[in-house]
Amino acid sequence: VTVAAILACEMIEDETLLALERALPPEERPPLVWIEASLHERPQKLQAALQELVERLDEGARLGEPVVVQSVRPGEGPPADRLEKVQVAPAGDLVLGFGYCGGGLKELVSQERRLIFPRSDDCISMFLDGGCDRGKASRDSHSYYLTKGWFCHSSSIRESFEDWVERYGPERAKHIRDLMFANYERLSLIDTGAYDVAEWRPRSEARAVDLGLEHQILPGSVELLERLFAGRWDTPDIVVLKPGEPAGIQYLLTAPE
Amino acid sequence: VESLDVLRDSLVELEEERALEAARAALALGVRSKVLLEACEKAMRVIGERYERQEYYLSGLILAGEIFRQVLELARPGLRAELPRGEAGGLVVLGTAQGDIHDIGKNIVATALEGFGFAVVDLGVDVPPARFLRAAAELHPDVIGISGLITGSYQGMKATVELLKEHRSELVVVPPVLLGGGVDQEVMMYTGADTWTNDAIEGVRICQRLMERETALPSGDSGRTR
Numbered sequence: 001v002t003v004a005a006i007l008a009c010e011m012i013e014d015e016t017l018l019a020l021e022r023a024l025p026p027e028e029r030p031p032l033v034w035i036e037a038s039l040h041e042r043p044q045k046l047q048a049a050l051q052e053l054v055e056r057l058d059e060g061a062r063l064g065e066p067v068v069v070q071s072v073r074p075g076e077g078p079p080a081d082r083l084e085k086v087q088v089a090p091a092g093d094l095v096l097g098f099g100y101c102g103g104g105l106k107e108l109v110s111q112e113r114r115l116i117f118p119r120s121d122d123c124i125s126m127f128l129d130g131g132c133d134r135g136k137a138s139r140d141s142h143s144y145y146l147t148k149g150w151f152c153h154s155s156s157i158r159e160s161f162e163d164w165v166e167r168y169g170p171e172r173a174k175h176i177r178d179l180m181f182a183n184y185e186r187l188s189l190i191d192t193g194a195y196d197v198a199e200w201r202p203r204s205e206a207r208a209v210d211l212g213l214e215h216q217i218l219p220g221s222v223e224l225l226e227r228l229f230a231g232r233w234d235t236p237d238i239v240v241l242k243p244g245e246p247a248g249i250q251y252l253l254t255a256p257e
Numbered sequence: 258v259e260s261l262d263v264l265r266d267s268l269v270e271l272e273e274e275r276a277l278e279a280a281r282a283a284l285a286l287g288v289r290s291k292v293l294l295e296a297c298e299k300a301m302r303v304i305g306e307r308y309e310r311q312e313y314y315l316s317g318l319i320l321a322g323e324i325f326r327q328v329l330e331l332a333r334p335g336l337r338a339e340l341p342r343g344e345a346g347g348l349v350v351l352g353t354a355q356g357d358i359h360d361i362g363k364n365i366v367a368t369a370l371e372g373f374g375f376a377v378v379d380l381g382v383d384v385p386p387a388r389f390l391r392a393a394a395e396l397h398p399d400v401i402g403i404s405g406l407i408t409g410s411y412q413g414m415k416a417t418v419e420l421l422k423e424h425r426s427e428l429v430v431v432p433p434v435l436l437g438g439g440v441d442q443e444v445m446m447y448t449g450a451d452t453w454t455n456d457a458i459e460g461v462r463i464c465q466r467l468m469e470r471e472t473a474l475p476s477g478d479s480g481r482t483r
Contacts, residue, residue, distance in 0.1 A: 100408050101408075103408075168316075175323065179319050182358075249447050252408065
């Protein structure tokens with residue numbers, strides 16, 4: 001199995017890097033093409049960005065030439081300031097370190113390469129229960145899940161109460177908070193093993209207090225990502241699409257025959 | 258009318274007081290409630306575009322939705338009065354699918370539906386399929402609206418549609434199921450629902466069409482049905 005590149009989400013940088021480190025020795029690691037974290041909450045834009053990238057890589061495959069694409073070096077600041085070039089080989093599969101992510105993979109298609117991704121709602125499901133084993137997943141709809149990435153990149157959690165007060169005034173800030181987190185009862189920081197939970201716990205707890213939620217730390221893992229990167233795709237929780245076959249929720253929600 | 262421009266602009270800029278003041282002023286000047294809502298719809302579209310361009314955060318969308326909901330409240334008496342005489346209001350059962358608790362959009366739809374003369378029974382969030390079935394059996398609604406934002410809601414939607422169809426004989430008529438929120442044609446097909454929308458006012462139009470009523474609103478361009 002040759003993997004030409006891993007398309008990865010900046011939001012889960014730590015988890016992606018840990019999984020890759022565990023999965024493959026350095027010399028066997030395919031190039032990582034990072035997608036900016038801000039697309040995490042904008043599935044249509046995420047889909048468009050992924051499709052554009054895949055099409056560029058398809059072109060390389062057709063011409064039999066390596067393609068140089070833009071990647072976003074993970075970190076702070078506007079993505080435009082963090083662009084770097086990554087070269088991707090003309091042959092090989094594309095591995096997506098993404099869940100379905102609210103439609104981020106919807107109708108994503110490569111005409112030339114196989115697309116491989118976890119059968120997972122989103123990254124939260126990837127990290128809980130060693131991947132989302134449907135029917136058994138302990139995902140609780142009243143819990144707001146997060147990892148360190150939520151504090152480092154654009155997210156509803158990072159957008160702090162103080163930002164809202166500044167932007168909209170104290171009363172409306174409170175109103176927004178009440179609306180946004182209505183029906184949530186808990187803030188659950190997932191210990192994916194990829195970052196120091198002790199370091200981020202105080203911040204997470206403070207946000208929970210801010211939002212009037214209970215706080216808990218949940219065990220998680222990067223095991224599914226690890227298998228994805230290691231090329232161990234013969235399990236039902238990993239989807240392998242043939243060239244020309246578009247991604248869709250049928251792959252996500254229906255167990256294979 | 259100037260106050261409509263002010264309403265549209267202040268909604269786009271998320272200026273709550275100014276928007277509500279403009280809405281009140283417009284209504285006082287005799288602007289029809291429907292026209293008021295059309296101005297809001299345009300503003301909401303601009304807000305959506307700004308969000309997509311990352312000029313607005315999620316908090317901005319939420320605030321906009323809340324302002325819109327309040328304008329709908331203001332417009333409600335007028336909307337009722339503007340309804341054609343003798344038109345029976347339908348009954349819509351609403352709820353957020355099992356596995357999901359997001360309800361901002363659902364609440365806006367509930368307010369909008371009530372504004373247009375529908376009776377709404379809101380089952381809340383994380384609603385199990387059996388609860389929808391019970392409501393269908395007891396209340397005989399004209400439409401069942403299931404809302405969901407996250408991928409985790411799709412299975413709850415599918416299970417609900419299947420359960421309703423399984424109980425076809427006792428329900429006599431299985432009410433059409435309208436999906437709302439983070440859904441699309443693909444989700445509608447997957448779940449077996451009848452129609453979908455991610456626009457509150459469009460949701461009202463769809464319910465009106467499903468009621469086979471003379472629509473009180475001009476027909477939109479995006480009502481999608483299987």
